[in-house]
Amino acid sequence: MLNVLSILIGLIxxxxxxxxxxxxxxxxxxLALPLVVTGIVVGALSSTNAGRNFCLVIFAIAVIRLSLGGGII
Structure with a gap:
């Protein structure tokens, strides 16, 4: 159940x-980073890793985009 919740948080x-x-x-x-971190934590509490890994990929995309834009743009 936590894995499904983590995937839903990741999709949002x-x-x-x-x-x-x-x-x-x-x-x-x-705005998305705190939501993604919440999804990572919920995914870490589940018995499978799919939701956590999905949220980690989204987190990486957001962080790379922020670093390319200097954190603002």
């Missing part, structure tokens, strides 16, 4: 992260 954060890849919308990644 993915909906926020995808449009945030557009220039000048990078602030959306800052």
């Amino acid at each position: 954060s993915l909906i926020i992260v995808i449009p945030s890849q557009i220039p000048l919308l990078g602030w959306g990644n800052w």
